[in-house]
Amino acid sequence: MNNFSYERLHSNLQYLKLNTVEELLDNCLELAARDNMTTMEVLDYLFEQEKKHREAVAIERRMKSAVFPVKKTLEEFDFEFQSSVNKKVIEDLATLRFVHNAENVVLLGPPGVGKSHIAIALGIEAAKTGISVYFANAGNLIERLKSASKEGVLEKKLRDFTKYSLLIIDEIGYLPFDEEGAHCLFQLISRRHERRSTIFTSNKSYGEWGEIFKDHVIAAAVLDRILHHCTTINIKGESYRLKERKRQGIATLISYN
Ligand SMILES: Nc1ncnc2c1ncn2[C@@H]1O[C@H](COP(=O)(O)OP(=O)(O)OP(=O)(O)O)[C@@H](O)[C@H]1O
Ligand SMILES: [Mg+2]
DSSP: OOHHHHHHHHHHHHHTTOHHHHHHHHHHHHHHHHHTOOHHHHHHHHHHHHHHHHHHHHHHHHHHHHTOSSOOOSTTOOTTTSTTSOHHHHHHHTTTHHHHTTOEEEEEOSTTSSHHHHHHHHHHHHHHTTOOEEEEEHHHHHHHHHHHHHTTOHHHHHHHHHSOSEEEEEEETSSOOOHHHHHHHHHHHHHHTTTSEEEEEESSOGGGHHHHHTOHHHHHHHHHHHHHTEEEEEOOSOOHHHHHHHHHHHHHHHHHO
16 A cells, blocks of 8 residues: 555545544554455454444443433342342333333332432433433422423423433422422423333322322323333332441441451
8 A cells, every 4th residue: 555545545534534443444454464364354343343432432422411310230239139129120121112112110119229220220221222311300300491481491491301212200209399390390291201201210109199299180190191101110128228328337336346
């Protein structure tokens, strides 16, 4: 290869934004000459690396834009400790069929039992496979919808939140919504219904949602939409945080002896 075509190759790779191919090219050509690699093998290797790098960048970008508060995975989840969680059901959800079918998931249970953990872990699985995900705390989401309404841009905000294939609305029920907040959330849920998938977590049973919304009619309409196509996971049992505190307590005792 003369200098002219070598430079043109590099400049074309830059122009085509095949940055990984360009970066690996020289090294790869040297190895190819040394190890008698075929042209096919060289091309296959270079394009495979380009694809892998692009996939990794895209996952990174989706993970960032999902704004998960912490990273949690299903591998880290101790199903033996939380025996009320059926591992098979969670593994089925991890196939993400529910996202493709625009179905919902609701995780109910007392504090510390792993609701947010499972919601985030499913969100991460989704982000890894190319699904757009957004994590929002319910109270915060409602405040954002209310301020958009005040500024006359609620429609745009609702559209923004509807574009995510998977939306996680965490902690429904810790703070009650006022009337306007309940209406804003109802609109968002209505828009996403049968079009997009949403995961909800709540410390309140469905029967108590009327209190959160302070309006039983709105609560019933919201639940009707959510439950239309939905998997509910009722988690019972002890808080994992408490378990960890107990273990630390025991550890402290041991270190004092
Ligand atoms: N079964 C489990 N295996 C491993 N870690 C767990 C399990 N359950 C909970 N945890 C961990 O315990 C902590 C509390 O769990 P998580 O935040 O999911 O609780 P939660 O049900 O959302 O509670 P809250 O209602 O207070 O928000 C997290 O650090 C989580 O990773
Ligand atoms: Mg939580």
